[in-house]
Amino acid sequence: MIPQIAFAGRTNAGKSSLLRALIPKMKIIKPSKKPGFTRNIYFYGVGNKLGRELVLSDLPGYGYGSTTEQGNVILEYIRTATNLKMVYILMDCRVLEMPSDKQVIELLDTYGIPWQIIGTKFDRVTPRDPAPVLDLLMRFSKMSRKGAMGASELYYKDEIIVTSDKSMAGISELKWSIMRNCGLVSE
Numbered sequence: 001m002i003p004q005i006a007f008a009g010r011t012n013a014g015k016s017s018l019l020r021a022l023i024p025k026m027k028i029i030k031p032s033k034k035p036g037f038t039r040n041i042y043f044y045g046v047g048n049k050l051g052r053e054l055v056l057s058d059l060p061g062y063g064y065g066s067t068t069e070q071g072n073v074i075l076e077y078i079r080t081a082t083n084l085k086m087v088y089i090l091m092d093c094r095v096l097e098m099p100s101d102k103q104v105i106e107l108l109d110t111y112g113i114p115w116q117i118i119g120t121k122f123d124r125v126t127p128r129d130p131a132p133v134l135d136l137l138m139r140f141s142k143m144s145r146k147g148a149m150g151a152s153e154l155y156y157k158d159e160i161i162v163t164s165d166k167s168m169a170g171i172s173e174l175k176w177s178i179m180r181n182c183g184l185v186s187e
């Protein structure tokens with residue numbers, strides 16, 4: 001069965017943009033400034049001449065600007081997706097975790113689906129951003145592990161990969177992470 005990797009996150013988090021950065025040759029639905037732009041799930045098969053190796057799924061965003069219908073699409077996907085190896089939860093580096101992210105994380109834990117946080121729009125982080133955000137990014141970009149977070153540690157059980165579709169920061173790291181999670185390369 002072909003392994004599947006999903007990209008989830010709040011509306012506008014940068015899911016479609018990150019997919020374009022990951023697989024530039026693929027015709028991916030255009031990113032948009034309008035939150036809630038991706039209304040359905042888009043599946044992208046990735047492989048070589050011998051066949052398809054994995055499927056990347058671009059999920060609709062949740063939270064601001066999304067609809068109940070989009071929420072139901074996400075729920076149904078989490079409930080029924082087969083061979084789902086990882087759900088990357090994208091969060092704008094300057095905003096990070098919101099209550100809706102926690103709800104999705106709790107849902108994934110309920111179904112026993114692995115998840116990992118990906119920071120997006122790293123190019124937009126400036127020294128003027130709130131110190132906790134910068135501090136957190138500094139720690140996680142050094143790949144520190146579980147336990148560094150104090151109160152929120154439950155929600156940061158793994159390292160955060162920090163990315164940008166502008167500077168291409170973290171894109172290669174994310175590609176390796178995807179391949180490891182699909183069992184295409186060893187740990």
Ligand SMILES: Nc1nc2c(ncn2[C@@H]2O[C@H](COP(=O)(O)OP(=O)(O)OP(=O)(O)O)[C@@H](O)[C@H]2O)c(=O)[nH]1
Nearest residue numbers: 012013014015016017031032036037038061164165
């Ligand atoms: N500067 C910067 N802007 C980004 C980056 N990634 C995404 N954006 C911008 O953020 C906006 C939203 O990007 P999308 O990729 O459409 O976000 P999405 O998560 O797919 O949004 P929905 O489909 O609405 O859930 C667009 O204006 C993008 O150009 C990034 O790494 N850096």
Ligand SMILES: [Mg+2]
Nearest residue numbers: 015016037038
């Ligand atoms: Mg989108």
